[in-house]
Amino acid sequence: MSKPLPLLSIKGFRVGTTDAGLRAWFGKTPSPDLTLVVADKPCAVAGVFTTNKVKAAPVLLDQKRLASNPESIRGVLVNTASANACTGQEGMQNAEETAALAAKQIGCLPQQILVMSTGIIGVQLPMDQMRAGIPAVYGALGAENWPDAAKAIMTTDTRHKIHAIKSNGYTMLGIAKGAGMIAPDMATMLSLIVTDAKISAELLQDALQQAVRASFNRIVVDGDMSTNDTVLALANGASGVEINEEQFPKFLVDLAQVCQVLARKVVEDGEGATKFITIRITGARFETDAKAIAHAIATSALVKTAFYGGDANWGRILAAAGRAPTKSFNAGKVSLWYNELCLVENGVPTNYNQARANAIAAGKEIEVRLELGIGWRNYEVWTCDFSHDYVSINGHYRT
Amino acid sequence: MSKPLPLLSIKGFRVGTTDAGLRAWFGKTPSPDLTLVVADKPCAVAGVFTTNKVKAAPVLLDQKRLASNPESIRGVLVNTASANACTGQEGMQNAEETAALAAKQIGCLPQQILVMSTGIIGVQLPMDQMRAGIPAVYGALGAENWPDAAKAIMTTDTRHKIHAIKSNGYTMLGIAKGAGMIAPDMATMLSLIVTDAKISAELLQDALQQAVRASFNRIVVDGDMSTNDTVLALANGASGVEINEEQFPKFLVDLAQVCQVLARKVVEDGEGATKFITIRITGARFETDAKAIAHAIATSALVKTAFYGGDANWGRILAAAGRAPTKSFNAGKVSLWYNELCLVENGVPTNYNQARANAIAAGKEIEVRLELGIGWRNYEVWTCDFSHDYVSINGHYRT
Numbered sequence: 001m002s003k004p005l006p007l008l009s010i011k012g013f014r015v016g017t018t019d020a021g022l023r024a025w026f027g028k029t030p031s032p033d034l035t036l037v038v039a040d041k042p043c044a045v046a047g048v049f050t051t052n053k054v055k056a057a058p059v060l061l062d063q064k065r066l067a068s069n070p071e072s073i074r075g076v077l078v079n080t081a082s083a084n085a086c087t088g089q090e091g092m093q094n095a096e097e098t099a100a101l102a103a104k105q106i107g108c109l110p111q112q113i114l115v116m117s118t119g120i121i122g123v124q125l126p127m128d129q130m131r132a133g134i135p136a137v138y139g140a141l142g143a144e145n146w147p148d149a150a151k152a153i154m155t156t157d158t159r160h161k162i163h164a165i166k167s168n169g170y171t172m173l174g175i176a177k178g179a180g181m182i183a184p185d186m187a188t189m190l191s192l193i194v195t196d197a198k199i200s201a202e203l204l205q206d207a208l209q210q211a212v213r214a215s216f217n218r219i220v221v222d223g224d225m226s227t228n229d230t231v232l233a234l235a236n237g238a239s240g241v242e243i244n245e246e247q248f249p250k251f252l253v254d255l256a257q258v259c260q261v262l263a264r265k266v267v268e269d270g271e272g273a274t275k276f277i278t279i280r281i282t283g284a285r286f287e288t289d290a291k292a293i294a295h296a297i298a299t300s301a302l303v304k305t306a307f308y309g310g311d312a313n314w315g316r317i318l319a320a321a322g323r324a325p326t327k328s329f330n331a332g333k334v335s336l337w338y339n340e341l342c343l344v345e346n347g348v349p350t351n352y353n354q355a356r357a358n359a360i361a362a363g364k365e366i367e368v369r370l371e372l373g374i375g376w377r378n379y380e381v382w383t384c385d386f387s388h389d390y391v392s393i394n395g396h397y398r399t
Numbered sequence: 400m401s402k403p404l405p406l407l408s409i410k411g412f413r414v415g416t417t418d419a420g421l422r423a424w425f426g427k428t429p430s431p432d433l434t435l436v437v438a439d440k441p442c443a444v445a446g447v448f449t450t451n452k453v454k455a456a457p458v459l460l461d462q463k464r465l466a467s468n469p470e471s472i473r474g475v476l477v478n479t480a481s482a483n484a485c486t487g488q489e490g491m492q493n494a495e496e497t498a499a500l501a502a503k504q505i506g507c508l509p510q511q512i513l514v515m516s517t518g519i520i521g522v523q524l525p526m527d528q529m530r531a532g533i534p535a536v537y538g539a540l541g542a543e544n545w546p547d548a549a550k551a552i553m554t555t556d557t558r559h560k561i562h563a564i565k566s567n568g569y570t571m572l573g574i575a576k577g578a579g580m581i582a583p584d585m586a587t588m589l590s591l592i593v594t595d596a597k598i599s600a601e602l603l604q605d606a607l608q609q610a611v612r613a614s615f616n617r618i619v620v621d622g623d624m625s626t627n628d629t630v631l632a633l634a635n636g637a638s639g640v641e642i643n644e645e646q647f648p649k650f651l652v653d654l655a656q657v658c659q660v661l662a663r664k665v666v667e668d669g670e671g672a673t674k675f676i677t678i679r680i681t682g683a684r685f686e687t688d689a690k691a692i693a694h695a696i697a698t699s700a701l702v703k704t705a706f707y708g709g710d711a712n713w714g715r716i717l718a719a720a721g722r723a724p725t726k727s728f729n730a731g732k733v734s735l736w737y738n739e740l741c742l743v744e745n746g747v748p749t750n751y752n753q754a755r756a757n758a759i760a761a762g763k764e765i766e767v768r769l770e771l772g773i774g775w776r777n778y779e780v781w782t783c784d785f786s787h788d789y790v791s792i793n794g795h796y797r798t
Contacts, residue, residue: 054721054730086717086730088747121714122748227718301700305790315520318485319626322453331453331485348487349521391704391787 008164009143010173011196012040012238016140017152020133022081025126026119032152034130035078036137037192038106042072043234045114046205048212050229056085057095058115059230065114070201073234074112076192077102077134078153082125084117085227094125101131105138116230118155118177118189150175153190161265167254168247170197170239174258178219178266191216191231191262197251198237207252208233215259219267220298220383231259267382272389275307278367278382285328285375293370294381296324304386310362312354314343321370333373338366346373407563408542409572410595411439411637415539416551419532421480424525425518431551433529434477435536436591437505441471442633444513445604447611449628455484456494457514458629464513469600472633473511475591476501476533477552481524483516484626493524500530504537515629517554517576517588549574552589560664566653568640569596573657577618577665590615590630590661596650597636606651607632614658618666619697619782630658666781671788674706675764679779682771684727689778692769695723703785709761711753713742720769732772737765745772 017032024030047066049059065073077098084091099113106113117125150160154177164173176191199207212231233255243251268276279298284290297303300320306313314336322331336344338360343352360366416431423429446465448458464472476497483490498512505512516524549559553576563572575590598606611630632654642650667675678697683689696702699719705712713735721730735743737759742751759765 052718052721053725053728054717083714086714086743086746086748090747120712121718122743227714227721301785308790313519315482315485315626318453319451319520322451322626326452329452332487344485344521346487347485348489349485386700386790388787388790391707391785391790 008146008162008173010164010171010194012236013194013196014038014040014141014143015145015149016137016142017145017148018133018137018140020079020136021129022079022126022133025129026081026123028081032148033080034133034137035149035152036102036134036141037076037078037149037194037234038141039074039234039236041236041238042074042112043236044071044199044201044204045073046070046201046208046233048208048231050227052227052229054086054227056083056117056228057087057091058084058117059228060092061095061099062114062116062230062232065111069111070205072112073114074108075102075106076114076116076232076234078116078190078192079119079125079130080153080155081119082117082123083119083121083228084125085121087122087124090124094127094130097127098125098130098134101134102138105135114232116190116192116228116232118153118228121227146173146175153177156271157269159265159269161262161269163258163261165254165258168250169241170195172197172254172258174262176262176266178269189229191259193231193233193255193258195233195235196237196239197235197241197243198239199235199243199251203243203248204233204235207248207255210252211256211259214256215263218381219263220295220381264382267384270384272387272392273384274387275363275385276365276382277307277384278380280367280369280378280380281372282369282378283372283375284377284379285372287377287379289326289328290372290377290379292324292326293321293372294379296320297368297370298381298383301386304383307361307366308385308387310358312338312343312357312361314338317368317370318344328374329372330374335371335373337369407545407561407572409563409570409593411635412593413437413540413542414544414548415536415541416544416547417532417536417539419478419535420528421478421525421532424528425480425522427480431547432479433532433536434548434551435501435533435540436475436548436593436633437540438473438633438635440635440637441473441511442635443470443598443600443603444472445469445600445607445632447607447630449626451626451628453485453626455482455516455627456486456490457483457516458627459491460494460498461513461515461629461631464510468510469604471511472513473507474501474505475513475515475631475633477515477589477591478518478524478529479552479554480518481516481522482518482520482627483524484520486521486523489523493526493529496526497524497529497533500533501537504534513631515589515591515627515631517552517627520626545572545574552576555670556668558664558668560661560668562657562660564653564657567646567649569594569638571596571653571657573661575661575665577668588628590658592630592632592654592657594632594634595636595638596634596640596642597638598634598642598650602642602647603632603634606647606654609651610655610658613655614662617780618662619694619780663781666783669783671786671791672783673786674762674784676706676782676784677766677779678782679766679768679777680771681768681777682774683776683778684771684774686776686778688725688727689771689776691723691725692720692771693778693780695719696767696769697780697782700785703782706760706765707784707786709757711737711742711756711760713737716767716769717743727773728771729773734770734772736768
């Protein structure tokens, strides 16, 4: 592990936040809701986006930018309150206009600005507030405002999520917001990672995809997938340390570490979550089978409510595994562990200690391992339990 | 619609229930927990079973019986409290023994008895209680005890589910238990339908499969699928009315009607349910796409909690549709209705009345229609909302 960075700044990047009145416009308690990240020099950029077929305007805009202009990004504008999704032509025009307004402040081209939005689907950006907010947030730029930025991008999150490292002469810092609507194959709704390493957009994209596969794509809160999920990485080269093919493996480990720490924080802060649960599937014939089973277990409302209740009701885990769409599965070869305690061996309950099993299920951190006994492929996901608070938060998000 | 039957008996069938102490054994409030259905003469039988790869012992036993002996069934023994699933060799032996004990009481062969179990997974049947309970339940047989049977098979159900009809000289009666762990492609955990029509096992199986496809397979409570789901139909021919190829369509309609009424009751009594929601997907290019989208919406925790909160947060419906694994989907062609109110047209929100939308979302019965605009295939599922009570019920089912 590279050591955590005490000073929360990355050379050549500035960040600011402001209360532009976006939350207030939608009847929420006001707090900073608009964030601008500015790089002094053009950056290489990489992005991983939601695979949802309903994509928000900022996702479509950023994908266009990355395709045409991946080596000269100067800024990222992030707003909460409106997700700018399902907003049609007008939503796309608004995304373009906000990018152009930020570019004007910075003194660059609109194509050098990326945008991210999170919040309610199907409502337009409050453009009066955005137009007034963009000069204000530009005026608030500073090198050490990253914790404020991590707070300003929150929606139903209860804690801000930030992680920074120093490694081999370069630094790297990430912020994320998550909470609900998180599923494998795209995770935290928004994450932004900046580094002063010098790396090409092509290598950075390669690294980000691998890092996301090993982190954000492993987390499950409620099985839903957002229209807005985006992970962006910006590299400005200010450290002078160049990442070529040789240094690439070390850089990849660093990036994956930042993504994993943020991904874990997202699960720990899952809507209403009280527990962190690792679902590890081993002994599968195919990795796709292991993944399908891990996902079926991690999204099962019955499994997640049982963990919330601290109930070692492992039958629900086998039932979820059995309904997963797998090519190869044999109920008579399956074994199951909660932490170190073996509950099921070859499909039949062991003579385990029920009090010990309940004590594990009642804990804050649980590893569930399901050994399929028919091969050597593995897959792991991280999830949380399903509580009364999840229902409260999501039953009344808009009101 | 054939008219509901006032008298709750079917010629040639008797049914009894007893408190065999099964619920008490697992620390639950005692109430009748063992049910026996007896046919005076051998019956034709049909069955539809869970597609879960983890199958309970009674499912495996019944499948064996149906394969070898579909024209001479004399009885069905149903227990609650233990699901007899994930119980290995011993569980199968216990299932066989209870069938043999019931057969001895009735005076038939063990192969003429079917068994059904519902309850906790991974615990053996309490055999002392079963051995004492079987003679007791045989002693309690009567023609009109069907409502008691519908009650005795309940687990987390809050209401018993029963429906009977008289049609063309024959009668038909069904009972069901459901509540949680219900998903398309197998629905209520247990349902048993008896009729005094005379029909071959082959035709009955054909009719039952079609009826289940149009009823139990359309309902979704929590997206999970039980290890025990079973629908059985028994026909004893006591009415003398023979169902041949010509009468088959009418018989099919009757059977489908009984199954649909029971399936609706299961959704209405879904764990913690406060609303009945119809999800209708129209205009798909392929039926598999319509089905995948209907299922994604009906199992989305975000959609279901929004309905619980009476919040017309339709963005979550589009987001769920967008993540469904479809071959053909165009976000710009999608239109959405809540009842008669059009919220989205061609991917963009209409200028709808928000108060009206919330009033619909706050109602007890809601139809959501999503028109995909790219074809003419349809699919419909029935589901319920997701409440605090669902979490309470499932967080502490065993304790």
